Amino acid sequence: MGLFCKLLGGVCVMGAAGYFALSLNQTMEKRKQELRKLYSILLQLKSEIQYMYTPLPDSFAKLAKDEPFQSWLVRISQQLSDKKAFSFSDVWQEGLVYLSKISTLEPEDIEPLRELSDKLGAGDIDAQLKAIDYALLHIEGNRMTLEQEMGQKKKVTVTLSLFCGAMTLLLLL
Secondary structure (H helix, E strand, O other): OHHHHHHHHHHHHHHHHHHHHHHHHHHHHHHHHHHHHHHHHHHHHHHHHHHHOOOHHHHHHHHOOOOOHHHHHHHHHHHHHOOOOOOHHHHHHHHHHHHHHHOOOOHHHHHHHHHHHOOOOOOOHHHHHHHHHHHHHHHHHHHHHHHHHHHHHHHHHHHHHHHHHHHHHHHHO
8 A cells, every 4th residue: 555655646746747847838838829919919000000090099999809918908998098097108007017917928028018108109100100110029039039949948847847756756755
């Protein structure tokens, strides 16, 4: 019976280590997908501003399609439509705090969006488009960097997790 418990404990420890590695790797995959979606949203926003001349609250409402960005965009649209709302910059900064809570995006992924707070909502369409282009470049750069590092990071995550599981197993036995 004692040997069976040790074997069962060992399987549980190694299973937990493997699950932990899988969870971390899925988080990286989700971040990559969210960077792609965010890039797509910014491209659509640029089109709305450049060609359709749609007001920002309506643009954000149109772009609210996919999670986790749907609730973020709807929230910004509603706050901008509200007559009691403060400046666009305040609404945008508050929205970015909310975005960081609901998504897997890292602070370096959200930083280019912070710089849009001064440009979006301004009267000059060219400045808005250039600011969006700047954010697009940085988001795409972050996505490409993540994709390049992902293979290596996944291997390291699995190796370290299983190593920690094996060391824990040795300590318990």
